[in-house]
Amino acid sequence: MEQFNSDEVSYLDDKSIRATKNDSDFSDSDFEDDFETKMETDTSAQEARNGKDIQGIQWEGFKYTRDEFRETRLIQYENFVNILTPSSREKLDKEHRKVEKGKNFYEFQFNTRLVTSTIVHFQLRNLVWATSKHDVYLMQNYSLMHWSSLLQRGKEVVNVARSVTPTQKLPGLFSEPLSRVQVSSMAVKENLILLGGFNGELLCKCVNQPGVAFCTRLSTEDNAITNTVDIYRSPSGSLRLITANNDCKIRVFDAQSFTRVSEFAFDWSVNNTSVNPDGKLLAVLGDSTECLISDSHSGKVISSLKGHKDYSFASAWHPNGLILATGNQDTTCRLWDIRNPSESFAVLKGNMGAIRGLKFTPEGRFLAMAEPADFVHIFDTQSGFLQSQEIDLFGEIAGISFSPDTEALYVGVADRTYGSLMEYKRRKDNHYMDSFF
Structure with a gap:
């Protein structure tokens, strides 16, 4: 992973349309008791049907129409790559699957600027997590925020600009106070909130308890960013915490005692890891x-998936445990059947940038694929990934998350002017069949 370079983040108001406010500083806290000042910038489904822009962008005040700016953006956007060559790019253009676009699996429901998503590293975009169709967590600078779509109100859960002292003290537990943590990765599952930091930090909080239970620095190396964190069940049913860091290591912790269970080293920086549904396999x-498939207990590499042309930053397992999706800076998502890992069975391509976010719905019907900016694609697995919906917005994408009941999809938009949280609702007039997988 690259050291952070703010030039790689292409904000909407960096282009030639007129900005409507000054850039905001990285403030210590983003919780406001009075949200009324931003209410007029929010957009409901009814307002969108009546013609209001879903992000509240007043295009009549700009030099471009929306369609003109989209065309310009597609031409001017520069996708960041590490090693992708022009010849490899040409091969990918021929290899990717032709998909029927224009479907409408999820409908726009609401866009709010009462909470605004932010990112700390341009390659890490996993900072939005929904725990129900009405509850979602996101990072807003140094504040972990909870948004209730029912109350249409945000609340600060943790402020990591201030000193954070762990509340759980157990014999032999290596835990230490932290402060001014720039959160680079997060996960919210099993009543736990797990945060990873730009300088190798790890914090764990129980959702329904005050304070942070455990926090530590995983590595003292200069470039040890915590790239990915996750929460999963081991084959025995034990709750585990897992981290992937820039120091080439994956670490696994017990979620009750916070003791380190295992540590696996690899030959390169680990940007992403995910555990398959039965807890036996790691995607690395x-x-x-x-991309490697490793045994979750021993770390032993079982198979190597070859086909991508650059570095990878996203992965997701289908609930059946047989299908793995991987996202790469070569602008593609590859789909693998791990029973036949010699080659991917499908290649899905974005419109203009790397694939930095991937999420399956819990029942496996849909796969959401996020580019760094402007586009989220939703693929229908039942069609063999041949039908898709394209969510077209403007701004950097901080994260995507389906609700556990699949009823909602949340998209975090990180932009200096139009930063927001977008909510989409699953359509009810389609009669779905079980996925063919």
Whole structure:
């Protein structure tokens, strides 16, 4: 993974349309008791049907129409790559699957600027997590925010600009106070909130308890960013915490005692890891064109997935445990059947940038694929990934998350002017069949 370079983040108001406010500083806290000042910038489904822009962008005040700016943006956007060559790019253009676009699996429901998504590293975009169709967590600078779509109100859960002292003290537990943590990765599952930091930090909080239970620095190396964190069940049913860091290591912790269960080292920085549904396999992705499948207990590499042309930053397992999706800076998502890992069975392509976010719905019907900016694609697995919906917005994408009941999809938009949280609702007039997988 690259050291952070703010030039790689292409904000909407950096282009030639007129900005409507000054850039905001990285403030210590983003919780406001009075949200009324932003209410007029929010957009409901009814307002969108009546013609209001879903992000509240007043195009009549700009030099471009929306369609003109979209065309310009597609031409001017520069996708960041590490090793992708022009010849490899040409091969990918021929290899990717032709998909029927224009479907409408999820309908726009609401866009709010009462909470605004932010990112700290241009390659890490996993900072939005929904725990129900009405509850979602996101990072807003140093504040972990909770948004209730029912109350249409945000609340600060944790402020990591201030000193954070762990509340749980157990014999032999290596935990230490932290402060001014720039959160680079997060996960919210099993009543736990797990945060990873730009300088190798790890924090864990129980959703319904005050304070932070555990926090520590995983590595003292200068470039040890915590690229990915996750929460999963081991084959025995034990709750585990897992981290992937820029120091080439994956670490696994017990979620009750916070003791380190295992540590696996690899030959390159690990940008992403995900655990399959039965807890037995790890997908390991990083600064390599290969993606590895490893045993979650021993760390032993079982197979190597070859096909991507650059570095990978996203992965997701289908609930059946047989299909793995991997996202790469070569602008593609590859789909693998791990029973036949010699080659991917499908290649899905974005419109203009790397694939930095992937999420399956819990029942496996849909796959959401996020580019760094402007586009989220939703693929229908039942069609063999041949039908898709394209969510077209403007701004950097901080994260995507389906609700556990699949009823909602949340998209975090990180932009200096139009930063927001977008909510989409699953359509009810389609009669779905079970996925063919």
